[in-house]
Amino acid sequence: MIPVEIVVTGNELLQGDVLDTNTNWICRRITALGGRVERAVIVRDDMDAIVREIRSCLERSARLVITIGGMGPTQDDVTVAAVAAALHRPLALHPEALAIVRRQYEQFARDGAVDDPTITPVREKMAHVPAGAAPLENPVGAAPGVLLETDTSTVVCLPGVPAELKGIFEGALQPVLQQLFGESAFLEKLAIVNCKDESVLAPVLQAISEKHPDVYLKSRAQRFGSDVKFRVTLSTTGSSREVAEQRIVAAEEDFQRALSAIGASIEAVDAQVG
Amino acid sequence: MIPVEIVVTGNELLQGDVLDTNTNWICRRITALGGRVERAVIVRDDMDAIVREIRSCLERSARLVITIGGMGPTQDDVTVAAVAAALHRPLALHPEALAIVRRQYEQFARDGAVDDPTITPVREKMAHVPAGAAPLENPVGAAPGVLLETDTSTVVCLPGVPAELKGIFEGALQPVLQQLFGESAFLEKLAIVNCKDESVLAPVLQAISEKHPDVYLKSRAQRFGSDVKFRVTLSTTGSSREVAEQRIVAAEEDFQRALSAIGASIEAVDAQVG
Numbered sequence: 001m002i003p004v005e006i007v008v009t010g011n012e013l014l015q016g017d018v019l020d021t022n023t024n025w026i027c028r029r030i031t032a033l034g035g036r037v038e039r040a041v042i043v044r045d046d047m048d049a050i051v052r053e054i055r056s057c058l059e060r061s062a063r064l065v066i067t068i069g070g071m072g073p074t075q076d077d078v079t080v081a082a083v084a085a086a087l088h089r090p091l092a093l094h095p096e097a098l099a100i101v102r103r104q105y106e107q108f109a110r111d112g113a114v115d116d117p118t119i120t121p122v123r124e125k126m127a128h129v130p131a132g133a134a135p136l137e138n139p140v141g142a143a144p145g146v147l148l149e150t151d152t153s154t155v156v157c158l159p160g161v162p163a164e165l166k167g168i169f170e171g172a173l174q175p176v177l178q179q180l181f182g183e184s185a186f187l188e189k190l191a192i193v194n195c196k197d198e199s200v201l202a203p204v205l206q207a208i209s210e211k212h213p214d215v216y217l218k219s220r221a222q223r224f225g226s227d228v229k230f231r232v233t234l235s236t237t238g239s240s241r242e243v244a245e246q247r248i249v250a251a252e253e254d255f256q257r258a259l260s261a262i263g264a265s266i267e268a269v270d271a272q273v274g
Numbered sequence: 275m276i277p278v279e280i281v282v283t284g285n286e287l288l289q290g291d292v293l294d295t296n297t298n299w300i301c302r303r304i305t306a307l308g309g310r311v312e313r314a315v316i317v318r319d320d321m322d323a324i325v326r327e328i329r330s331c332l333e334r335s336a337r338l339v340i341t342i343g344g345m346g347p348t349q350d351d352v353t354v355a356a357v358a359a360a361l362h363r364p365l366a367l368h369p370e371a372l373a374i375v376r377r378q379y380e381q382f383a384r385d386g387a388v389d390d391p392t393i394t395p396v397r398e399k400m401a402h403v404p405a406g407a408a409p410l411e412n413p414v415g416a417a418p419g420v421l422l423e424t425d426t427s428t429v430v431c432l433p434g435v436p437a438e439l440k441g442i443f444e445g446a447l448q449p450v451l452q453q454l455f456g457e458s459a460f461l462e463k464l465a466i467v468n469c470k471d472e473s474v475l476a477p478v479l480q481a482i483s484e485k486h487p488d489v490y491l492k493s494r495a496q497r498f499g500s501d502v503k504f505r506v507t508l509s510t511t512g513s514s515r516e517v518a519e520q521r522i523v524a525a526e527e528d529f530q531r532a533l534s535a536i537g538a539s540i541e542a543v544d545a546q547v548g
Contacts, residue, residue: 012492014311015462015509016302019295023316028290037288039323041315042297049313073473074493075480114471122473188289197388199347199396206349218286219348235289 001237002181004030005062006040007053009070009079010160013042022068022158022165029169030064033177034184034237038062045070050082058086058153064180065153069160071143073122080146080157084130087150091128097135097144098127104142136172140164147176154180187244188235189252193219195230195264204258205232212251214238229267275511276455278304279336280314281327283344283353284434287316296342296432296439303443304338307451308458308511312336319344324356332360332427338454339427343434345417347396354420354431358404361424365402371409371418372401378416410446414438421450428454461518462509463526467493469504469538478532479506486525488512503541 006026012018020042027037038060043049050070057065070079084091102119109117119127126143129135136145138159145168146157156173158165195201198219205217220231234251238244252269259265280300286292294316301311312334317323324344331339344353358365376393383391393401400417403409410419412433419442420431430447432439469475472493479491494505508525512518526543533539 011490012494012507013298014301014314015305016298016300016311017462017507019298021293024287024290024293026290027288031289037290039315039317040288041313043313074476075483076492114473120473122476188291199388199394202348202396209349216285218350220286233286233291 001036002063004035004037004064004066005057006037006066006068007050007057008040008042008068009045009050011044014044022160022162026066031186033181034186035064035181036237045076045078047078047082050079051086054083054086061152063153065155067157068165071126071157071159073125080129083148083155083157087130089130089132092131093124093127094129094135097129100135100137100144101127101142136168138164139167139171145172183240184237185241185244186235186237187248188233189248190270191232191234191266192268193230193232193259193264194267198230200262201230204262207258208251208255211254212247214247215251275310276337278309278311278338279331280311280340280342281324281331282314282316282342283319283324285318288318296434296436300340305460307455308460309338309455310511319350319352321352321356324353325360328357328360336427339429341431342439345400345431345433347399354403357422357429357431361404363404363406366405367398367401368403368409371403374409374411374418375401375416410442412438413441413445419446457514458511459515459518460509460511461522462507463522464544465506465508465540466542467504467506467533467538468541472504474536475504478536481532482525482529485528486521488521489525
């Protein structure tokens with residue numbers, strides 16, 4: 001299972017001004033690809049804080065580290081500089097990144113979005129990447145994403161504007177993700193269980209989890225009520241889709257059996273991916 | 275400024291099954307109280323991972339550490355045990371916590387939500403707190419919150435079910451928060467600036483930030499377009515509301531002046547709190 005960590009930057013998130021939906025979006029996609037997001041952290045737009053988090057991800061040997069946000073032209077956008085500092089690499093103007101930024105501002109000028117497409121120092125900031133990194137085409141905004149390989153990890157920097165993040169993730173980043181995750185497959189099944197009390201269900205879940213360590217069983221905590229049914233998800237990530245399916249089927253059979261022993265059953269099953 | 279850190283647990287969040295809205299809710303309230311959320315991290319329901327995060331918050335001297343999630347009856351809910359382990363305190367059955375759990379299950383039984391209110395070992399798990407901690411009444415669900423004071427920090431554990439989290443935060447936790455944050459006040463003003471290009475705005479924001487280090491200026495990155503106006507927030511946390519207001523007014527005046535020098539202006543201002 002390929003461990004992934006996410007580092008999100010933005011004071012506006014920690015002030016509660018903006019709800020972070022990017023992390024959920026990325027988590028869903030990484031999970032569907034067969035990756036395992038181990039951890040996601042939001043820090044302020046502070047160089048030292050971001051450097052500390054990036055290093056901590058690398059020390060834990062996260063295979064893929066994704067940063068989100070802090071890539072714009074303003075002075076408080078310091079994520080790429082922090083990645084460079086965390087890896088002890090100089091930050092340098094990248095010709096290909098500069099070409100991307102230039103093309104975007106020329107397009108913005110044609111669209112009337114900016115008055116003048118000239119690459120000012122403030123705009124040029126977005127074309128600086130850590131030594132050895134490559135830019136990732138941003139189909140929506142001016143700031144290219146950044147891709148950087150270390151001996152042990154792949155570090156990817158994505159902008160915080162959701163449309164830009166999605167554009168890069170689904171575009172320029174796809175070949176990188178395909179290579180990283182290969183044939184891995186995530187599979188999730190949702191079982192609706194006619195048991196209204198989680199404390200009765202808990203020992204059953206525990207027994208099945210122990211027998212099927214590769215399958216993750218989770219009952220979703222709900223309100224209490226006489227008409228409550230529990231939603232239990234069974235999920236696994238296998239080296240292939242077939243492996244994942246076999247695991248889920250085996251766990252589901254044992255789960256059915258254990259439920260009937262406490263007078264409950266699975267009322268409905270819904271296969272979900274990602 | 276009182277530093278606050280948040281530790282959220284839940285595999286379902288990192289799988290992307292559930293969008294975390296609790297962190298945003300807590301951040302908004304902490305900010306409004308005059309606190310400063312430095313960092314929020316989501317980890318899996320894994321004892322070692324949670325222990326590591328709690329210790330890391332305490333090492334950074336977070337004055338208030340809030341954990342969210344992992345407080346239910348199931349085996350994979352390990353947050354309170356992890357807090358105990360992080361602080362090297364034994365986990366013990368707390369009579370007052372047990373009384374809360376018992377009262378809730380009696381109510382659930384009267385409501386028909388459970389068949390039998392007997393406190394089974396699985397239910398009793400929710401009444402275990404670290405030595406020296408106190409339970410916080412949960413007006414909605416069975417699991418009491420946990421309040422724990424160390425020499426340097428206050429650690430609060432809240433359930434992940436949003437209604438339970440909000441119930442405890444707005445109820446039993448209020449006296450603790452009042453004492454912690456006192457007269458501190460956060461103030462935020464939103465200025466709509468008729469400038470369509472962030473790269474032109476950036477140097478102005480930088481100059482004002484340098485002159486008013488206590489005021490945080492943030493331009494919200496938007497799509498590009500000929501009709502774009504920038505939303506710039508000016509925010510500060512002062513030892514009192516008056517101090518905060520004086521700071522914002524001074525920064526806003528300088529901001530107006532600097533904008534007019536680049537041919538832009540503030541079109542509208544909106545005062546916001548939290």
